[in-house]
Amino acid sequence: MSDEQNENVPKDEKKVTFEEMDCSTKPDSTDVAETVQDPFCDEKNPRVITFQDVCQAAFMIRGGIETTPCTRSHLSDSLGMDIYLKKEFLQFTGSFKERGARNALLHLTAEQKRAGVVSASLGNHAQAIAYHGMKLNIPVTVVMPKEASIMKIQKCRSFKANVLVQGADMAAAKTIAMEISRDKGMPYINGYDHPYIMAGQGTIGLEIVEQCDGADAVVVPVGGGGLIAGIATAIKTLSPNTKIIGVESDKCPSFSKALEHGGPIYTKNHATLADGLAVPKVGVNAYKTIVPLLDKMIVVKEEWIALAILRLVEMEKCVVEGAGASGLAAILAGHLDEYKGKKIVLLICGGNIDTTSLGRCLERGLAAEGRLIRFSVTVSDRPGGISELCKLICSCGVSIKDIMHERAWLKDIYSVEVKIVAEAADWENSQQLKRILQKHYSHVVFNDIPMAIHRAEAL
Numbered sequence: 001m002s003d004e005q006n007e008n009v010p011k012d013e014k015k016v017t018f019e020e021m022d023c024s025t026k027p028d029s030t031d032v033a034e035t036v037q038d039p040f041c042d043e044k045n046p047r048v049i050t051f052q053d054v055c056q057a058a059f060m061i062r063g064g065i066e067t068t069p070c071t072r073s074h075l076s077d078s079l080g081m082d083i084y085l086k087k088e089f090l091q092f093t094g095s096f097k098e099r100g101a102r103n104a105l106l107h108l109t110a111e112q113k114r115a116g117v118v119s120a121s122l123g124n125h126a127q128a129i130a131y132h133g134m135k136l137n138i139p140v141t142v143v144m145p146k147e148a149s150i151m152k153i154q155k156c157r158s159f160k161a162n163v164l165v166q167g168a169d170m171a172a173a174k175t176i177a178m179e180i181s182r183d184k185g186m187p188y189i190n191g192y193d194h195p196y197i198m199a200g201q202g203t204i205g206l207e208i209v210e211q212c213d214g215a216d217a218v219v220v221p222v223g224g225g226g227l228i229a230g231i232a233t234a235i236k237t238l239s240p241n242t243k244i245i246g247v248e249s250d251k252c253p254s255f256s257k258a259l260e261h262g263g264p265i266y267t268k269n270h271a272t273l274a275d276g277l278a279v280p281k282v283g284v285n286a287y288k289t290i291v292p293l294l295d296k297m298i299v300v301k302e303e304w305i306a307l308a309i310l311r312l313v314e315m316e317k318c319v320v321e322g323a324g325a326s327g328l329a330a331i332l333a334g335h336l337d338e339y340k341g342k343k344i345v346l347l348i349c350g351g352n353i354d355t356t357s358l359g360r361c362l363e364r365g366l367a368a369e370g371r372l373i374r375f376s377v378t379v380s381d382r383p384g385g386i387s388e389l390c391k392l393i394c395s396c397g398v399s400i401k402d403i404m405h406e407r408a409w410l411k412d413i414y415s416v417e418v419k420i421v422a423e424a425a426d427w428e429n430s431q432q433l434k435r436i437l438q439k440h441y442s443h444v445v446f447n448d449i450p451m452a453i454h455r456a457e458a459l
């Protein structure tokens with residue numbers, strides 16, 4: 001098994017049967033959100049949504065949601081698959097979350113619409129429900145944890161929501177929101193597990209079948225599980241031979257852990273480029289709905305997500321957040337090689353990435369394929385020593401980004417170790433530089449073979 005692959009997730013297709021499923025949620029002291037119960041997400045009585053729920057949602061939200069394009073990717077030929085990108089990041093607030101949010105709001109009673117709703121979210125669901133609340137004239141309160149991005153908080157405020165930045169993390173924010181719901185009698189709308197939310201997200205599946213008939217597989221990023229549950233419900237009804245494949249980051253493998261455990265379980269999440277997927281415990285309704293429909297679950301390493309973000313910017317001119325790029329990351333990492341020559345739809349589900357994170361992702365992506373390189377060379381500390389090194393680097397067409405000199409730890413007091421970060425045209429260009437430097441200097445150290453090159457060479 002390659003080290004890119006989580007050892008808990010077999011590369012072969014995993015068909016999970018209904019009988020294997022146990023949706024009982026084991027109590028966990030870390031899951032503080034369990035202290036107030038959400039009547040729509042009852043672990044003892046999980047709800048499974050139906051195709052009819054999805055069709056009803058499609059009717060309810062029509063006119064208020066974009067029908068997003070599903071277009072053939074420029075990456076298809078180089079990756080040897082017929083890849084289609086379902087561009088949900090083109091929704092007004094930058095993610096698919098609007099579908100479920102609008103559906104849930106439209107199902108409220110007249111009295112509930114007057115009282116308003118409350119929810120907790122790190123960003124995409126908060127923006128979606130705030131925006132559609134504003135459009136439908138329904139008051140919305142969102143509790144956003146202190147770790148939420150400032151940009152997303154400001155966006156929610158611009159949609160006139162009552163935004164409370166409280167709670168250290170999502171679990172704490174959710175508890176606060178549920179308490180508000182209980183005390184003020186406002187319905188709590190879970191962003192991934194409320195049945196109307198899942199049904200709303202399922203409308204993407206209806207569009208995919210219409211836009212990309214006969215797809216062999218649809219790859220869906222998984223956080224709390226509502227998105228994949230809704231999409232699978234639609235697709236498996238209309239196109240039963242289409243495989244449903246989930247993908248999550250190795251920094252937040254909550255769904256894979258739930259599959260292993262036999263039901264949703266608290267899973268420690270770590271900082272991830274795919275912050276939209278960082279849900280420590282998947283939804284009970286989502287879990288029960290998706291498990292019988294799921295064909296394969298993939299856990300992908302973060303570096304591949306960074307590279308996928310870079311590819312989508314460079315090749316598709318799409319600015320996409322980590323969660324939205326994770327399907328492509330799974331292909332780049334080789335988790336979907338069995339679909340070579342086949343037709344596969346990737347859900348590009350969100351574009352809300354802040355500019356500093358985007359910059360970091362692009363740099364990591366460049367590093368992952370050996371275009372951003374790091375090396376050190378020990379040169380003479382006499383006049384012209386460093387200049388000669390720079391000229392050699394320049395002669396290869398490699399551009400220096402950062403340069404640092406270190407003297408104090410070298411044995412030879414007339415030497416200097418020059419540490420460089422540079423941009424090469426491609427991996428071959430960086431190897432050409434390495435060969436030239438090794439001819440001129442006795443001490444040249446390049447960083448390890450980057451991940452994407454390692455995989456390309458293994459093929």
Ligand SMILES: Cc1ncc(COP(=O)(O)O)c(C=O)c1O
Pocket residue numbers: 095124125191192221222223224225226227228276277279321323324349350351
């Ligand atoms: C951009 C993006 N993609 C995917 C997901 C996963 O959706 P779900 O939590 O319904 O599994 C989210 C969740 O917030 C998201 O924001």
